[in-house]
Amino acid sequence: MPQSALVAEYLDALTAELRFDLPLSRRVRQEAEDHLLDAIGDDAGGDPSEAARLAIGRFGDPRKIARQYAPLSLLQQARRVGGIVILAIAAILLLMKGRGALYDLLQWRLNADWLGISTVGAAIDRYAFQMSLVVSVLGWLYIASRRVSPTLHSGYQLQLRRCLLLSAAAASLLIGSVVLDTILSGLRLVGAGISLAAVIPMASVAIEVALAGVIIVQLRNVFQRKALVSALFADENADY
């Protein structure tokens, strides 16, 4: 096999092992390629394929290298999700307050038939939102105070699991609040009748739903990446 094919095959294997973090895998591939080409170029021997084999051997097993990136990558992803949840909560709070101010301004009251449901719904909505705010802030403080470990030992895995569970709990409460908010807004708009002014609260509810969707996608991604990392360590030997 020619030198370039050997290097490409190795880099493909390394990139595949790093699929839990695609931007990282691109960066590592570029650095590893540069390193291997330097090493091959420095080899004084005559056979380039043999030089490539030696350089690849010295670089190490792709899986073992990928494992060393996992602890930091997972913590960064947990931090990103925690940050997104907090930003989404802040944005939804502004949207809710803005919509409330608009209802007061336009004097859009709820239909008397819906008053009982909406009173209970609004109380649950408020409670879920406040709880999501508290859990997300606590979660963020917990995530931000974690220090990256060079290895994915059991204690560190437990910390990462807690980070993700706190984010997932805050997101679940927030999504519950958004669902209730959507229902209550719908009831209010039905009572007020469809008009051009209704576009503003409808748009703000749509943004809330979109933000909830972003959180769901982010959480799904981070859990998928965590599963990929678990697979990476499935055949872990005594080195780790």
Next chain:
Amino acid sequence: MLKGHLDMIVLAALAAGPAHGYAIMQETRRRSGGALDLPEGTIYPALHRLEQSGLLSSRWTVGDAGRQRRIYSLTRSGRRALADQRALWQRFTDAIGGLFGETSHATIRLGR
């Protein structure tokens, strides 16, 4: 043992100035007289971790061969961390040196 001190080794190799991963490996090997012959791929996760911790900074440049390469350099925090590690290592080697010295004397005394 090397695994536990990899961060310190990388910081020390970069004390002379900015370098890319391959040059760091070569510098480590050269300055240790070949004693620190690490699996070469292990240096990149360490570089990435140290960069994310704020001890190193990096930038892409174009090398002599026209290839893109990432150059790493110590940040102010990195220099401080290296100085701390040096001091700690010095205390450790002094302590172990003293211990071995004491042991040798004790052995001599017991041997009499």
